Amino acid sequence: xxxxxxxxxxxxxxxxxxxxxxxxxxxxxxxxxxxxxxxxxxxxxxxxxxxxxxxxxxxxxxxxxxxxxxxxxxxxxxxxxxxxxxxxxxxxxxxxxxxxxxxxxxxxxxxxxxxxxxxxxxxxxxxxxxxxxxxxxxxxxxxxxxxxxxxxxxxxxxxxxxxxxxxxxxxxxxxxxxxxxxxxxxxxxxxxxxxxxxxxxxxxxxxxxxxxxxxxxxxxxxxxxxxxxxxxxxxxxxxxxxxxxxxxxxxxxxxxxxxxxxxxxxxxxxxxxxxxxxxxxxxxxxxxxxxxxxxxxxxxxxxxxxxxxxxxxxxxxxxxxxxxxxxxxxxxxxxxxxxxxxxxxxxxxxxxxxxxxxxxxxxxxxxxxxxxxxxxxxxxxxxxxxxxxxxxxxxxxxxxxxxxxxxxxxxxxx
Ligand code: AMP
Ligand code: MG
Numbered sequence: 001x002x003x004x005x006x007x008x009x010x011x012x013x014x015x016x017x018x019x020x021x022x023x024x025x026x027x028x029x030x031x032x033x034x035x036x037x038x039x040x041x042x043x044x045x046x047x048x049x050x051x052x053x054x055x056x057x058x059x060x061x062x063x064x065x066x067x068x069x070x071x072x073x074x075x076x077x078x079x080x081x082x083x084x085x086x087x088x089x090x091x092x093x094x095x096x097x098x099x100x101x102x103x104x105x106x107x108x109x110x111x112x113x114x115x116x117x118x119x120x121x122x123x124x125x126x127x128x129x130x131x132x133x134x135x136x137x138x139x140x141x142x143x144x145x146x147x148x149x150x151x152x153x154x155x156x157x158x159x160x161x162x163x164x165x166x167x168x169x170x171x172x173x174x175x176x177x178x179x180x181x182x183x184x185x186x187x188x189x190x191x192x193x194x195x196x197x198x199x200x201x202x203x204x205x206x207x208x209x210x211x212x213x214x215x216x217x218x219x220x221x222x223x224x225x226x227x228x229x230x231x232x233x234x235x236x237x238x239x240x241x242x243x244x245x246x247x248x249x250x251x252x253x254x255x256x257x258x259x260x261x262x263x264x265x266x267x268x269x270x271x272x273x274x275x276x277x278x279x280x281x282x283x284x285x286x287x288x289x290x291x292x293x294x295x296x297x298x299x300x301x302x303x304x305x306x307x308x309x310x311x312x313x314x315x316x317x318x319x320x321x322x323x324x325x326x327x328x329x330x331x332x333x334x335x336x337x338x339x340x341x342x343x344x345x346x347x348x349x350x351x352x353x354x355x356x357x358x359x360x361x362x363x364x365x366x367x368x369x370x371x372x373x374x375x376x377x378x379x380x381x382x383x384x385x386x387x388x389x390x391x392x393x394x395x396x397x398x399x400x401x402x403x404x405x406x407x408x409x410x411x412x413x414x
Contacts, residue, residue, distance in 0.1 A: 007278035007285055009394070010317065010352045016275050017289060017321050021300055023328035024248055026179035032167055035159050037220040038177035039329045044153040049143035050169050054106040055084075057138040061119060061126055062110040063097035065135035075127050082107060097126060106139055113138035146170070158329045178328040183216045184243035185209060186226035188236060188254040188264055189306060194228065207380060208253040208304075208311045215315050216251070219323050231261040240271060244292040244299040248326055251319055254306030256286045264288075264303045272301050279318070280394070281352040283310035283377030287318060300326065307377035313354045313389070316413055334413065336391065336406040339367035345399035347392050356386035359407055369407050387411070 027041040063076055081099040082088040088107035092098055114133045119126040146152050192206040206228050216223050224247050229239045243250035255264030274290035288303035304314045324331040347353045357369040372382040388407040
């Protein structure tokens with residue numbers, strides 16, 4: 001396959017990535033807090049029942065509904081109090097109740113908790129209407145959240161705050177997680193200058209390495225920043241080989257189109273098994289993907305376009321998937337919001353277009369989206385202004401205002 005093959009449909013490119021990228025080997029135990037955004041390496045079975053005892057879901061009074069005789073009004077003697085963390089010593093007899101606080105263990109002999117606002121309490125007794133409760137009310141049963149031995153998290157789960165909390169509820173101080181991928185990044189281009197230096201005539205600052213750094217880092221990968229590589233074939237080749245030696249993935253920007261100084265494509269065709277060179281999308285068409293096999297290991301490689309918006313679109317919709325597969329998890333499908341376009345949108349028939357949009361809710365609570373304006377793939381300010389990508393499929397041509405379009409919100413992309 002060479003770089004003259006026609007661009008692949010976007011869905012096909014995503015499928016190829018899912019088929020070719022294998023999860024990394026290697027796991028490590030980490031303290032629970034450090035497991036956040038890591039991928040769980042094993043199924044986790046609950047070592048205990050959660051909750052470990054029947055306990056009160058409300059502040060009130062615990063008693064045995066089963067022991068009550070049928071009546072309109074019940075009067076019970078308050079035999080004591082039980083607080084969270086302090087089990088009740090002794091037994092509660094029929095005709096008695098105990099004052100109980102949320103989370104406190106329900107004493108032996110009780111099956112129901114009535115909220116304190118539903119009783120009249122006076123002189124050590126409570127009165128309550130039979131209609132004010134049903135047996136079993138406000139008792140959280142032992143094991144109702146998780147039963148001992150039950151698988152509660154599967155290996156391959158990307159650990160988010162709820163998962164960390166769940167593991168903590170089981171008393172686990174550590175988690176076995178998969179190794180974090182190391183991702184090498186570099187920019188190519190003789191016109192690129194590092195931030196913090198004066199900009200010569202005709203130069204531009206290397207912004208791609210910064211957006212790329214942010215996107216890779218937020219996914220939870222380690223970044224190996226190799227800087228800017230000049231447009232010289234020998235240097236680019238050496239950089240790729242060094243990246244392949246040190247990292248699990250290499251993502252570069254620039255030099256994959258067909259200009260005279262575009263050497264990235266040429267080098268990749270020599271040293272990598274390339275799966276595709278171009279995707280039928282805008283921005284981001286010259287997005288190349290393959291694998292470098294060297295030194296007995298495989299390194300996945302993305303040659304992303306040079307244009308800053310194209311870099312971000314190609315990363316979010318393609319490279320991100322690949323990094324998740326490397327991490328040993330499956331990327332969750334990106335949610336799409338159906339929104340009424342407030343702007344006329346133009347596009348070319350026959351390719352997927354990702355246009356930058358600003359999602360908002362109107363006064364009736366319905367989603368609307370408007371364009372950020374000019375959609376040139378070099379206009380990085382449009383990415384910073386937008387809060388979502390309007391996805392226009394190949395069969396769509398122009399969109400008049402008032403029509404419904406699908407938008408992928410940026411929130412949740414990482
Ligand atoms: P190329 O694909 O190398 O021809 O680059 C396409 C466009 O993206 C050119 O206008 C480049 O100047 C620009 N570009 C390439 N690399 C970067 C970068 N690292 N940061 C900002 N712009 C870049
Ligand atoms: Mg270039």
